[in-house]
Every structure is written in C-alpha cells, then in structure tokens.
Amino acid sequence: MTAVEERTAPPAAPPPRRPNGLWALLRNSWRQLTSMRTALILLFLLAVAAIPGSVLPQRPVSAENVSKYFAAHPTLAPFLDRLGGFDVYASAWFAAIYLLLFTSLVGCVVPRLLDHARTLRTPPPDAPKRLDRLPQHAAAGPRPDEPAAAAEAVAAILRRRRFRTVVREQQGGAWTVAGEKGYLKETGNLLFHFALLAVLVGVGFGHWYGWHGNRLLVAGADRGFCNSVTQYDESSLGPRVDPADLPHFCLTLTDFTASYQSNGTPKSFLATVDVSQNDGPARSRTFTVNQPLRLHHANVHLLGHGYAPILRYTDRYGQQQTKVVPFLPTDGMLTSEGVAQFPDVNIDPKTNKRDDKLQVGFEGVYLPTVSPGGSPASAFPAQRSPALFLTAYRGDLGVDVGIPGSVYALDRSQIANGELKQVSGVRPHELKPGGTWTLDDGTKLEFLGTRQFVTLSIRYDPTQPLVLGGAVVGLIGLMMSLAGHRRRVWFRAAPLEASEGSSGGTVMEAGGLPRTDYPGFGDEFDALVSAAKDEGTP
Amino acid sequence: MAELSNQLMAITVLAYLAAMIGYAAEYAFGNRSHVGRAAARPAKQLVGAGAPVPPQVEAPVVEERAPLDRGAWAGRIAVGVNALGLLLHLGALVARGVAAGRMPWGNMYEFLMSVTFVGSAVWLGLVIRKPGVRHLGLFVTLALVVLLGADGLIAYTPVGPLVPALHSYWFVIHVSTIILASGIFLVGAVPATMFLIKTGYDQGKRRFPYTLGKRMPGAATLERLTFRLHAFAFPLFTFGALIAGPLWAEASWGRYWGWDPKEVWAFISWVVYACYLHARATPSVKRTVATWIALLGFATMLMNLFGVNLFFSGMHSYANAGGM
Numbered sequence: 014m015t016a017v018e019e020r021t022a023p024p025a026a027p028p029p030r031r032p033n034g035l036w037a038l039l040r041n042s043w044r045q046l047t048s049m050r051t052a053l054i055l056l057f058l059l060a061v062a063a064i065p066g067s068v069l070p071q072r073p074v075s076a077e078n079v080s081k082y083f084a085a086h087p088t089l090a091p092f093l094d095r096l097g098g099f100d101v102y103a104s105a106w107f108a109a110i111y112l113l114l115f116t117s118l119v120g121c122v123v124p125r126l127l128d129h130a131r132t133l134r135t136p137p138p139d140a141p142k143r144l145d146r147l148p149q150h151a152a153a154g155p156r157p158d159e160p161a162a163a164a165e166a167v168a169a170i171l172r173r174r175r176f177r178t179v180v181r182e183q184q185g186g187a188w189t190v191a192g193e194k195g196y197l198k199e200t201g202n203l204l205f206h207f208a209l210l211a212v213l214v215g216v217g218f219g220h221w222y223g224w225h226g227n228r229l230l231v232a233g234a235d236r237g238f239c240n241s242v243t244q245y246d247e248s249s250l251g252p253r254v255d256p257a258d259l260p261h262f263c264l265t266l267t268d269f270t271a272s273y274q275s276n277g278t279p280k281s282f283l284a285t286v287d288v289s290q291n292d293g294p295a296r297s298r299t300f301t302v303n304q305p306l307r308l309h310h311a312n313v314h315l316l317g318h319g320y321a322p323i324l325r326y327t328d329r330y331g332q333q334q335t336k337v338v339p340f341l342p343t344d345g346m347l348t349s350e351g352v353a354q355f356p357d358v359n360i361d362p363k364t365n366k367r368d369d370k371l372q373v374g375f376e377g378v379y380l381p382t383v384s385p386g387g388s389p390a391s392a393f394p395a396q397r398s399p400a401l402f403l404t405a406y407r408g409d410l411g412v413d414v415g416i417p418g419s420v421y422a423l424d425r426s427q428i429a430n431g432e433l434k435q436v437s438g439v440r441p442h443e444l445k446p447g448g449t450w451t452l453d454d455g456t457k458l459e460f461l462g463t464r465q466f467v468t469l470s471i472r473y474d475p476t477q478p479l480v481l482g483g484a485v486v487g488l489i490g491l492m493m494s495l496a497g498h499r500r501r502v503w504f505r506a507a508p509l510e511a512s513e514g515s516s517g518g519t520v521m522e523a524g525g526l527p528r529t530d531y532p533g534f535g536d537e538f539d540a541l542v543s544a545a546k547d548e549g550t551p
Numbered sequence: 552m553a554e555l556s557n558q559l560m561a562i563t564v565l566a567y568l569a570a571m572i573g574y575a576a577e578y579a580f581g582n583r584s585h586v587g588r589a590a591a592r593p594a595k596q597l598v599g600a601g602a603p604v605p606p607q608v609e610a611p612v613v614e615e616r617a618p619l620d621r622g623a624w625a626g627r628i629a630v631g632v633n634a635l636g637l638l639l640h641l642g643a644l645v646a647r648g649v650a651a652g653r654m655p656w657g658n659m660y661e662f663l664m665s666v667t668f669v670g671s672a673v674w675l676g677l678v679i680r681k682p683g684v685r686h687l688g689l690f691v692t693l694a695l696v697v698l699l700g701a702d703g704l705i706a707y708t709p710v711g712p713l714v715p716a717l718h719s720y721w722f723v724i725h726v727s728t729i730i731l732a733s734g735i736f737l738v739g740a741v742p743a744t745m746f747l748i749k750t751g752y753d754q755g756k757r758r759f760p761y762t763l764g765k766r767m768p769g770a771a772t773l774e775r776l777t778f779r780l781h782a783f784a785f786p787l788f789t790f791g792a793l794i795a796g797p798l799w800a801e802a803s804w805g806r807y808w809g810w811d812p813k814e815v816w817a818f819i820s821w822v823v824y825a826c827y828l829h830a831r832a833t834p835s836v837k838r839t840v841a842t843w844i845a846l847l848g849f850a851t852m853l854m855n856l857f858g859v860n861l862f863f864s865g866m867h868s869y870a871n872a873g874g875m
Contacts, residue, residue: 049833050835063819067810067815102810279715280712281718302716303719303799470804488790495782530775
C-alpha cells in the first residue's frame with residue numbers, strides 16, 4: 014500500500030543507475046510485506062495457526078491433560094511437543110506470524126498516518142472543469158445574487174453540515190466552492206490499527222511484568238498464608254519479576270459458606286478472609302466467584318473449594334499427632350480423594366530414633382454425603398452424612414528420599430517394592446466424624462471433623478488497563494471507520510450573461526464524488542442541492 | 552412455564568416452516584423481485600472524472616405499483632406468518648426466562664434459541680424496510696428451521712438455574728451482545744450465499760445451485776446487504792467477545808484471555824471476519840473472494856457453537872448441551 018512514484022524519464026536522461034541488488038531485494042520485500050495481499054494472508058495464517066491450540070491440550074491451561082495426551086499417544090506426542098503443539102500461543106511459529114503481521118501493519122499504517130496528517134492540513138481540491146462528469150451532478154438553479162455572494166451562501170450551507178469548505182475565485186468572475194467530509198473514517202481506521210498495536214504491547218509487557226500463583230488455603234488461623242513464592246503450590250513469575258517484588262499481604266480463611274440447589278448444583282459461594290497488607294492490621298473481607306478480592310497489586314480469585322479432614326493419630330508410645338489434610342474433589346458432589354501421612358511417629362522415647370518401618374499413611378476418599386445405596390461417590394456436596402473411607406499403610410513412606418512427591422497420594426513405588434505395606438482389610442475402613450479406628454498394632458486414628466478449604470488463584474497483570482483501553486479505543490475507531498464515508502462536493506457559481514433588462518445573477522451547478530462505497534450519497538447530494546436552491550430563491 | 556415454552560417453540564418452528572412454504576411459493580410462481588427487475592435493466596453508465604469511482608451498478612429501486620400477482624400475495628402472507636412466528640418465538644423465550652427466573656441465555660439450547668430469534672427479527676426488519684429482498688426469505692427461514700431443529704434435537708436442556716460462575720451482570724452484557732452479533736451474522740450469511748449463486752448465474756452457469764439465482768435480487772444489492780450486515784455485526788461481536796468477555800474472564804477466572812477453546816474460536820471468527828472487511832475494502836480482491844471469506848467466518852461461528860460445545864471441553868463448558 015506504499016505509493017510508488019513513477020515518472021517518465023526525459024528522453025535525454027542518462028541511463029538509470031544500476032540498482033543495488035541487495036537494496037532492491039530489501040525494498041521489494043518490504044513492499045511485499047506491507048501489501049494488503051500479504052496482510053490478508055498473514056491474517057488467515059493467524060486464524061489457522063490458532064486452531065491446534067483448541068484441539069490439543071495446552072500446558073498453560075492444563076499440564077495434567079498434556080501428560081494424559083503423552084500417555085495416550087506415546088509416539089505422536091513428543092513430535093508434536095517439538096513443534097510447540099502443547100503451547101501453541103507461545104511457540105516460535107505463532108509468534109512469527111503475529112510479529113510479521115504487526116510489522117506489516119506498522120509498515121502500512123505509519124505512511125497512512127503521515128498521509129492522513131497531510132490530508133487534514135490540505136484544503137479540499139478545486140472543482141474539476143466538468144462537473145457533469147462526476148457521479149453526481151445537478152444544476153443548483155439560477156440565482157439573482159452575484160457569484161461571490163452565492164458562493165459564500167453555499168459555503169455557509171456546507172459548513173453548517175460540517176463539510177470542510179474552501180471558496181475560490183476563478184477567472185472570468187466565476188467562483189467555486191469545494192467541500193469535503195468524512196475525514197473521521199480514516200482517523201477511525203488509523204485509531205483502530207494503532208489501538209491494536211497498543212494491545213499487543215500491553216499483552217507483551219503484561220507477560221513480562223505479571224505474575225500469578227495458585228494456593229490451596231485451609232480455614233483456620235493456624236493455616237494462614239503470606240504472599241511469597243515459597244508459599245504457593247504453583248506459581249509463575251514474568252521474566253522481569255523478582256520474587257522480592259511481590260506485594261506483601263497475608264490471608265487467613267476465617268469462613269467459607271456454600272449453598273446448593275436440591276439437585277446438588279451450587280447456588281452461591283462466599284469466602285471470608287482476614288487480610289493484612291504490608292504488615293498492617295488485619296481486616297475482614299469477603300469475596301466470591303466473579304467478585305475477586307482486589308488487593309494492592311494483587312487480585313485473589315476463588316477457584317474452588319473442598320473439605321480437609323482433621324485426623325489425630327496416637328502411636329504405640331501414646332504420642333499424638335493431629336493433621337488437617339485437604340482432600341481434593343473429584344466430582345461436582347465433592348467426592349474427595351486424599352492422603353494423610355505420618356512419617357514422624359512411633360519414635361521410641363528411649364532411643365529417640367525414628368523407625369522407618371513404622372511410618373504410617375492413610376489413603377482414601379471422603380464423602381460429604383454417603384449415598385444410601387452404598388455408591389462409592391458422594392450424593393450431595395454439603396456435609397449431610399459425612400464419612401471417610403481409608404486404607405492404612407505402614408512402612409517407609411518414602412518422603413525423605415528428596416524426590417518431591419504428591420501430597421495427595423502415597424508413593425506407589427514404595428508400595429510396589431514392599432517398603433510400604435497395607436495393614437488394613439481389603440475394604441476401606443469407614444470412619445464417621447468423632448469415630449476412632451484401632452489398627453492391628455494397637456495404634457489409633459481418630460477422625461475429629463473437617464475444615465473447609467478454598468483454592469485460590471492470585472494474580473497481577475500491570476498492563477491490564479492498557480490492554481482494556483486499547484481494546485475500547487480500537488472499538489471506537491472501528492465503528493468510526495465502518496460508519497464514516499469520505500465524499501467531496503463542488504459548487505460552481507458563474508455570472509449569468511447579462512441580457513437586456515436583467516442585471517446579471519448567477520448560474521450555479523454542483524457535482525459530487527463519493528470517495529468510498531456510500532449508497533446514501535445520492536440522497537445527501539440532492540439534499541445539499543435543494544438546500545442551495547432554497548437559499549437562492551428569496 | 553417450561554412446558555409452555557417448549558410448546559410455543561414447537562409452534563414457532565411450524566410457523567417458520569409455513570412462512571418458508573409461502574416464500575417458496577412466491578419464489579416458484581411469482582415474478583422477479585423489484586430489485587431483480589431493476590438490476591436486469593441496463594445500468595446507468597457512470598463516467599468517472601479522474602478519480603476512481605466505486606463500481607456502483609445498483610440502479611434505484613423503482614416502486615412500481617404493478618398489480619400484485621399470486622406470487623407476491625404468497626410472499627406477503629409468508630412475511631405475515633414469519634412475523635407471527637417471531638411473536639411465538641418471543642413468547643417461547645419469555646416463558647423460558649420466567650420458568651428459569653433469569654435471562655434465557657444460560658446454555659446452548661437457550662443461546663441458539665435467542666440467536667435464531669435475533670436472526671428472525673433482523674430479517675423481518677430488513678424485509679419491511681426493503682421489500683425487494685423478500686425472495687431471500689426462503690433461505691432465511693430455511694436456516695432458522697434447520698438451526699432450531701438442530702437446537703431441539705441435540706441441545707435441548709431442561710430449565711435450570713445458573714451455576715454461581717454465571718452470577719454476574721457480565722452474563723447479560725457478554726452473552727446478549729454475542730447473541731445479537733451471531734443473529735446478524737446468521738442473516739448476513741444468507742445474502743452472502745445468494746450473492747455467490749447470483750454471480751455464478753449471471754456468468755451463465757446453469758447448474759443446480761446457480762439456477763436458484765434466477766429470481767434473486769441483483770448481485771450488487773446482495774453484496775451491499777451482505778457488507779452492511781457484517782459491518783454492523785462486527786463491532787458488536789468485537790465488544791461482546793473481545794471486550795466484555797475478557798472483562799468478565801478477568802473478574803471470574805483471573806485472566807482476561809486464556810486461550811480456552813471458546814476463546815480460540817471466537818478469536819478465529821474475529822480474525823476471519825476482519826479478513827472479510829479488509830478484503831472487501833481492497834479493490835484488487837474480487838467481491839466473490841471477499842464474500843467467500845464472510846461465509847468462512849460464519850462457518851467458524853458454527854464451529855464455535857457446535858464443534859466446541861460438543862467435542863471440546865473448556866471453561867465455557869456450562870454453555871454445553873444438556874446431557875453431553
């Protein structure tokens with residue numbers, strides 16, 4: 014879309030300099046890149062390139078689904094992975110497309126911006142000689158007044174209709190009025206494209222300077238959370254964010270209430286927390302889904318919730334340990350799975366040495382409402398008739414080998430190699446709240462009750478206002494660009510040949526040129542012409 | 552109320568079917584539409600004065616008071632029945648909303664029901680303002696009947712409350728604008744298809760789909776109608792999907808954009824429709840090519856509705872069909 018200047022060389026001119034090959038190549042590539050055809054192809058490629066991201070599981074969305082895909086397609090998955098198929102929107106080829114597209118965009122809109130700035134300062138061009146050759150043409154009637162006055166009167170009409178208007182005196186006593194309107198179309202178009210650039214910049218900086226973390230927070234003052242990377246279950250900091258830059262605040266979940274329909278679908282959630290920011294006093298705040306807790310430079314979003322059974326284990330020496338272990342929900346009725354591990358139990362007080370053979374772990378499910386039919390799934394998400402179903406293991410839990418394991422499942426390899434043995438019956442043992450289970454070695458497990466927990470996503474993206482502002486400005490520009498119409502009109506007022514008896518007057522004709530596809534232009538032109546006529550006939 | 556809604560919906564589909572038959576009768580037995588006749592006349596020759604003149608071949612629509620033939624009567628009755636269908640459709644939506652105690656936009660069934668309602672309303676507004684395009688009615692009602700049939704068959708969901716994730720005023724803003732935009736894109740796809748058929752017919756093609764073009768309004772009229780519908784729907788879609796959606800996503804999920812499958816396909820639709828607008832504004836790209844791009848855009852909208860809801864799982868999954 015770059016204007017190419019072509020001039021016919023004068024015949025006596027010296028032969029043109031041999032163009033530098035490299036320069037020509039660069040120039041031609043640039044012209045090619047900034048052409049509309051290339052931009053269209055790149056736009057298309059962008060749409061096509063986005064498709065795999067909806068078909069294949071994506072790491073930033075769900076790393077778990079990616080692992081499942083690897084397990085299901087062991088040969089295909091590594092190949093796709095090398096192509097970036099599991100993180101399409103961060104892959105080199107996706108970036109290549111949108112960066113080329115935006116380069117093409119810059120190459121297109123910057124010259125257009127300069128052109129438009131020039132146009133805005135240039136008065137509308139003078140009327141062509143033959144107005145009757147324009148798409149719209151009409152006689153605007155003979156008028157009694159002089160051409161100069163007639164031109165001024167018509168110019169006033171045009172100005173009132175917000176045309177940019179110039180009146181010019183021609184040879185032979187004629188006057189022309191040139192009017193142009195619809196500059197906002199190009200202004201809006203440029204605004205839209207520059208707003209897109211702002212959005213891209215905003216998204217890029219947001220990626221650099223933003224951070225987020227996920228955290229499971231159990232209710233209770235003893236389970237508070239303070240914002241630092243080590244406190245997160247999972248976190249991701251932008252490349253320009255230092256862990257020390259995170260804002261200081263602490264959260265304690267004091268209450269969580271959920272209400273449900275009779276069929277178990279959730280109706281409402283409400284989390285209440287005590288927040289202290291920058292070591293200030295704790296204040297109670299509530300938040301829910303769709304209404305995040307907005308803190309200074311951090312937003313806390315409620316993602317999910319569940320139950321954490323409180324379990325007390327009494328070992329063979331009478332020592333007691335209490336743990337609050339979150340069980341993760343596996344369905345909408347909050348059937349939850351989890352594990353309670355007690356590695357530091359059964360320590361002989363005489364030797365004070367831990368016996369790796371006597372560590373204890375419990376694994377199983379928690380049902381907030383046991384279904385009467387004996388189904389292994391919960392029948393309702395609220396705790397109507399809760400029960401824990403646990404299997405006990407004794408031996409080496411394998412928690413000290415230094416390999417980070419899941420806190421929601423026992424180490425399968427320890428069970429497989431016989432280091433950890435199942436010591437309860439084939440069927441999981443059922444425990445009601447307040448119930449006690451005495452194991453084969455006389456040690457006891459008590460189910461004291463549950464606490465609620467919530468899963469939180471804590472995020473900060475500093476450029477969100479820029480992205481939003483860019484999107485809104487872009488939309489305004491888009492509407493201006495789609496609704497506007499560039500058009501020109503001209504009026505020529507020529508002196509009427511003075512015949513016998515009459516003292517001159519003006520003959521007026523008008524022409525109109527729509528510069529963009531504008532079906533309503535004919536009507537507008539007719540209205541202008543009749544307004545000019547009405548003005549002229551007193 | 553839920554039962555009433557279902558019954559009204561069934562009658563609505565029947566009304567659209569009846570309207571379709573009426574339009575078909577006009578199509579088969581009537582004269583060519585006004586615009587079609589006007590376009591058949593040699594267009595006034597326009598002479599450019601130096602500057603490029605847009606290829607404006609549309610002749611003014613002449614409102615001739617010709618005696619109405621049987622076909623025109625069938626067409627008028629069809630518009631009436633179509634309007635009746637629209638009222639029933641509105642009734643079905645209102646009954647559904649009353650039964651659920653909320654805006655009836657909570658799942659795929661209700662979404663498609665609302666999109667077809669918007670499509671039907673936009674079409675009626677169009678045909679009342681420009682009776683010349685009435686011949687398109689056959690294909691608009693065909694699209695309505697097919698979509699509503701598919702809606703009832705694969706997406707029917709009993710009335711239910713919203714999950715907490717949808718308890719937000721953004722629900723009304725985000726979903727309503729997308730419904731409006733989708734409805735207008737739906738109507739826009741009809742003249743787009745007919746423009747391609749008509750162009751083929753004008754080029755002398757007489758195979759099956761092109762024979763439908765015989766009684767169509769002029770190609771330029773169809774093309775301009777296509778553009779105006781799309782140019783109206785595109786900013787609406789931009790607002791609904793790319794501004795209101797991300798604003799809600801930020802409040803609900805913590806990020807304004809996360810490449811959820813629904814978001815991906817909304818992005819794809821947006822890019823394809825943007826392609827259409829660019830292609831149409833570029834003189835070197837043929838209008839038929841541009842119109843094909845518009846149809847591709849509509850195909851991506853359908854993919855987002857049916858494909859993503861039925862085959863992909865994502866954070867928009869409450870929009871899925873019941874029992875899926």
